[in-house]
Amino acid sequence: MEYYARLHLISKVLGFIYIIPFMALVGEQGYALYRYAYGPYTILLSLSTVGLPLAVSKFVSKYNELGNYKIGLTLLKYGMYLMVLTGFISFIALYFSAPILAEIVVRNDDSGGNSVEDTEYVIRLVSFALLIIPSMSIFRGYFQGSKSMGPSALSTVIEQVVRIVVILVGAYTVIHIFNSSTRNAVGIATIAAFIGGIAGFIVLLIVFLKRRELIKKEIDSSPNNKEININSMFKELIGYAIPFVITGLAIPIYQNIDIYTINTLFHSIGYNNKDAELINAVIGLAQVLVLVPVSLATAFSMSLIPGITSAFIGGKMEEVQHKISQTIQAIMFFTLPAAMGLCILGKPVYTMVFGLNKNPELGGVILQWYSLAAIFFALFTVTAAILQGINEQKKLIIGILIGIIVKIALNLVLVPYIKELGPILATYFGFFISILSNIYVIKKALQYKFLPLFKQLQEVFLLVFIMSLSVWGVKWLTELWLTENLGIYSHALITSIISILTGVLVYLGIGLRLHFVKNMLGRYKNSAS
Structure with missing residues (x-):
């Protein structure tokens, strides 16, 4: 589990880091x-897989425990057929809806910014990834259900590495060697999802072929190899998986609302296409930075969810309530200081990460x-997972x-x-x-009581308050101390590094002495081992 978690973390970190050099190559426009391409692609990818990889993982695990290894292979076979079909349908839908989506997000009566033709071009290129990614996802679900996390994690990292190499090398080659357009550089970046998907799928296929004899032996020696009705199996699988799809789509849907409404809304109040797209891009970059601590915090806290389920x-309701309190404490301990740090250091951190040319x-x-x-993102993710754990999916969907x-x-x-603060407050x-x-x-x-939880969180709130004061004070003193001759970027870099290090040292220096933090870290270590 620790090996899988590390590889998953590497994939997440890589998914953030590549944005920095990519932005330097293609700029905000x-x-x-x-973003115009990847927004609808993310939605259709989730819809095409309909949550089946996770459902297959759980079903394979269940039937393996019952001694029926054959059904796992049956699920993989028919699941692959279904993923090929839904992937193809999603590809067709995105490819042929590209002109409509392009006209929604940009307008041709404005010479600034991206054109409808550019947008249609990149949306069509990214749609090809839908032909391979769903099939790869079901493969991962099979391995995870067989309690073999290595192949799934390795394929995730390989997919990410290949995708990022194609994005960066391709964009650099197009712009600096062939002196071609930004549109073609972004086109390479969008087709990279398809190439990365092929690489990830090949890794899984190689592992599967190497283990084919072992899988055959397991099936032959299974004491309970019974056939089940395929239609009823998929009906049950999809019914189980749909709530997971809708929950997973919540943040991407919010992002797509911004991607596909911001330009039009700002056009309506007098902005030209270039300025509207600038705001669209900058909000997207802010989302990238904000989602980094969210992904790390939720990965930590979500490890506690199976215990709640x-x-x-x-029927151990007291234990359920206790574990919910532990989970929310964990999410607040990790997310709140990161959010406050970004709030205090917004300008220097943005400048440090994206440079002076990125507004x-x-x-x-x-x-x-x-x-x-x-x-908000972290609390939503955790509370949604809790509702799924206690079989309240319908009410969860209504709330979403x-x-x-x-x-x-x-x-x-x-x-x-x-203006630009409107989409943020709406979120x-x-x-x-x-x-x-x-x-x-x-x-x-x-019958959960939240008042005791607020009392338990008082230490976290006090700790974050002390950390915030420290970060703000060090930021103020650093900016006072640094000379104006240093340069704006160097100024931002030094301010960010010193302030962040101060915040981390203060927060962990005090936090690790608290009793509930020691218990929380101990629980996570036990769950990961």
Whole structure:
């Protein structure tokens, strides 16, 4: 498990780091074009897999435990057929809807920014990845269900590495060697998803072929190789998987609402296409930075979710409530300081990561305002997982849909008045409604009392307050001490590094002495081993 977790973490980190050199190559306009392609692709990828990789993983694990190894191979076979079909349908849908999507997001009556033709081109290129990624996902689900995490993790890293190499080498070659357009560089970056998917699939296929004899022996020696009805199997699988799809789509849907409404909304208040796309790109970059601590915090806290599910099934309600408190404490311990740090250091951190040519003034302001979204994203992810663990999926979906409606409505209402801050506040309100709905269901279903949790979190709040004061003070003193001759980028780099190190040392220096932190880290170590 630790090996799998490390590889998964490497994949997440790589997925963030490559954005920095890619942005240096293609600029905000190129990154906006990249977002136009990847936004709908992410949605259709989730829809094409319909959550089956996770469901297959659970079913293979279940039947292996029952001594029926044959059904796992049957699931892989028919699941692969289904993924090829749904992947092809999704490819067709995205490829042929590209002109419509392009006309929604950009307009041709404005000479600045990306054109409809550019947008249509990159959306069509990224659609090819839908022919391979769903099939690869079902393969991963099979290995995970067989309790073999290595092949899945390795293929994830290989896919990511190949994709990033193609993106960066391809974009550099197109721009600096062939002196071609940003559109062609972004085109290479979008087709890289398809190439990376092929690499990941080949890794899984090689491992499967090497283990073919072992799998055959397991099937031959299985004491309970019974056939099951394929139609009823898939009906049960899809019914189980759909809530996971909708939950996983929540953050991508919010991102796509921004991608596909921001340009139009800013056009309506007098912005030209280039300036609207700049805001679109900068909000996307802020999202990338914010999602880094979210992915790390949720990976930590989600390891506690299986314990909640098993305790609920066993009717141990006190244990369920205790584990929910532990999970929320963990998510707040990791996410809150990161969010506050980004809020205080918005401008220097944005400048340090993306450079002076990437509008640090606008980027810094947007990052400062967007930073607290990390808390909303993390709390939503964890409360949604808790609801799934206690079989309250329908109420979870209702809460998500209400939040999305609020987000769309507030985007329309707020942008004319507070401009680039409108989509950010709309995101806060949308997720707040969904989280509030989740909390209400948890409270009602489990008779969970939140007041004791707030008392338990007082230490975290005090710790974050002390850390925030330290970071703000060091930032102020560093900016006072540094000379103006140093240069804006060097100024931002030194300020960010010193302030971040101070925050980490203060937070961990005090935090690791707290009793609940020692217990939390001990629980995570035990769950990972």
